[in-house]
Amino acid sequence: MCEQHLHDDERDARPSGPVAFVDELVVALTNARIYSDEHPRVNSAVEVLHEGLQHLLRESDRGRVQIGASDGFIFYAGQPLLGASLSAQRLLQTLEELGSGGLSFESTTTQEDLSSLVRFVSREAKRVDRFDVANSALDKQGCRSVRLLPPYQEASGSWTDKIESEWVEDFESETLQTALDLDLDMELPARIYQDVVGALQDAMVQSCSGKNLDTAPAAGYVESILTQLTHDTTSMMRLSRYEKYDAFTFGHSIRVCFIALNFARHLTKDERLLERIGMAALMHDIGKAWVPFEVLHSTERLSDAERAEMNMHPVHGGQILLDSNNPDPLAVSVAFSHHQNQDGGGYPQSIRLARPSAATMIVKIADVYEALTAVRPYKPKMAPARAYRIMMDMQGFFEPSLLRRFIEVNGVYPVGSRVKLSTGEVGRVIQLTDSPLEPIVSTDQAESGEGLFYEDVQDLDLRERFGKNRIKVDKVLLDAEM
Ligand SMILES: [Fe+2]
Numbered sequence: 188m189c190e191q192h193l194h195d196d197e198r199d200a201r202p203s204g205p206v207a208f209v210d211e212l213v214v215a216l217t218n219a220r221i222y223s224d225e226h227p228r229v230n231s232a233v234e235v236l237h238e239g240l241q242h243l244l245r246e247s248d249r250g251r252v253q254i255g256a257s258d259g260f261i262f263y264a265g266q267p268l269l270g271a272s273l274s275a276q277r278l279l280q281t282l283e284e285l286g287s288g289g290l291s292f293e294s295t296t297t298q299e300d301l302s303s304l305v306r307f308v309s310r311e312a313k314r315v316d317r318f319d320v321a322n323s324a325l326d327k328q329g330c331r332s333v334r335l336l337p338p339y340q341e342a343s344g345s346w347t348d349k350i351e352s353e354w355v356e357d358f359e360s361e362t363l364q365t366a367l368d369l370d371l372d373m374e375l376p377a378r379i380y381q382d383v384v385g386a387l388q389d390a391m392v393q394s395c396s397g398k399n400l401d402t403a404p405a406a407g408y409v410e411s412i413l414t415q416l417t418h419d420t421t422s423m424m425r426l427s428r429y430e431k432y433d434a435f436t437f438g439h440s441i442r443v444c445f446i447a448l449n450f451a452r453h454l455t456k457d458e459r460l461l462e463r464i465g466m467a468a469l470m471h472d473i474g475k476a477w478v479p480f481e482v483l484h485s486t487e488r489l490s491d492a493e494r495a496e497m498n499m500h501p502v503h504g505g506q507i508l509l510d511s512n513n514p515d516p517l518a519v520s521v522a523f524s525h526h527q528n529q530d531g532g533g534y535p536q537s538i539r540l541a542r543p544s545a546a547t548m549i550v551k552i553a554d555v556y557e558a559l560t561a562v563r564p565y566k567p568k569m570a571p572a573r574a575y576r577i578m579m580d581m582q583g584f585f586e587p588s589l590l591r592r593f594i595e596v597n598g599v600y601p602v603g604s605r606v607k608l609s610t611g612e613v614g615r616v617i618q619l620t621d622s623p624l625e626p627i628v629s630t631d632q633a634e635s636g637e638g639l640f641y642e643d644v645q646d647l648d649l650r651e652r653f654g655k656n657r658i659k660v661d662k663v664l665l666d667a668e669m
């Protein structure tokens with residue numbers, strides 16, 4: 188019944204290199220937790236992983252590839268890879284429990300070796316407690332080209348030290364400035380994000396294996412998200428923009444959760460209610476776990492029958508949450524109704540006396556906004572203002588006053604966005620003000636394109652005059668320009 192729903196179809200759009208390799212490893216490990224060893228999904232994930240390894244080996248002159256794991260982050264060539272680390276929580280945890288500092292792959296590594304590794308880490312690692320015992324177990328399976336490494340020596344300092352001394356480019360496409368921009372404020376949000384991805388992976392594995400969902404771990408993390416959003420909205424919302432690092436459908440759910448919570452906390456101060464809304468947002472698409480893989484990832488136009496299968500995900504989601512160990516009616520109704528419209532349209536069609544609940548409407552707004560503004564393989568990113576215009580034109584979809592409030596709260600230049608100013612400087616929106624077009628911007632890049640030193644970084648309240656002139660936002664920087 189259950190088909191995996193990792194984004195295999197995004198592979199072509201993703202960069203090759205260490206980040207993609209770690210992403211592929213996580214995909215393979217997650218698939219191996221769901222399926223039997225010989226299942227085609229596991230085999231194809233290992234095949235792609237092997238291709239990724241070959242690519243890295245061609246680029247490396249050492250004849251081997253080593254992936255470090257330390258302080259809850261993945262390292263490559265002595266540098267932390269934030270993007271890769273975001274999805275790799277379970278792998279990092281397993282390596283830590285075995286006292287291992289990473290993985291080493293020789294140039295002779297075969298697909299069978301990678302299968303052994305994937306099988307071992309996803310299923311058998313629990314039974315051993317040391318990395319050298321793990322290596323003996325791999326030996327016995329005939330896998331001698333992959334090794335669990337001893338603790339990662341070069342990375343023995345904290346993540347903080349690593350950033351200050353050695354942080355360089357994570358991606359070919361990134362400027363050094365952007366890499367440096369991943370500063371210390373991001374460490375805690377990144378750890379929360381990792382935990383939530385881990386919890387979502389577990390939730391998917393449980394749903395796919397026909398077990399009842401245990402929602403408690405994810406609920407605990409929603410509390411952390413809420414606390415962190417309250418204390419440091421900028422870092423959290425910045426992380427919600429790191430979709431290019433994200434190889435999974437989980438990213439969509441987490442971003443919808445961030446966006447919905449950031450909105451909802453302007454509507455109510457009831458912490459318990461906010462936690463329930465956050466949880467409902469996080470789980471709104473859990474029903475996709477039961478949609479056949481081919482339908483979920485079809486790049487063709489769906490046939491009527493396939494469309495009908497796809498449109499069942501809210502019904503499946505409601506069912507999965509209803510069967511969970513501690514069902515919350517609010518989460519069940521959000522999962523069931525998030526594709527129903529304010530005017531009675533949408534799906535599933537149901538005979539009901541009430542319109543979708545306020546919580547459902549909040550999640551629905553966040554869901555559509557995320558889908559419009561995120562990068563997908565088939566479309567570039569869209570500026571928030573344009574997304575708002577499209578949403579305003581979607582007659583009957585949303586509750587109009589709630590949508591207006593969302594636009595007000597989220598802003599024309601949402602917190603976390605990178606913007607170019609009329610002075611030519613580039614910075615990040617850190618706070619909205621009572622004037623929608625004049626947020627507070629922290630500049631970090633001079634007109635020349637060079638990064639500013641910390642002491643030159645300024646927080647500019649664009650409502651103020653600077654000399655005779657007003658400084659305005661010229662434009663929001665999207666992907667390539669960030
Ligand atoms: Fe959905």
Ligand SMILES: [Fe+2]
Nearest residue numbers: 439471472554
């Ligand atoms: Fe969704």
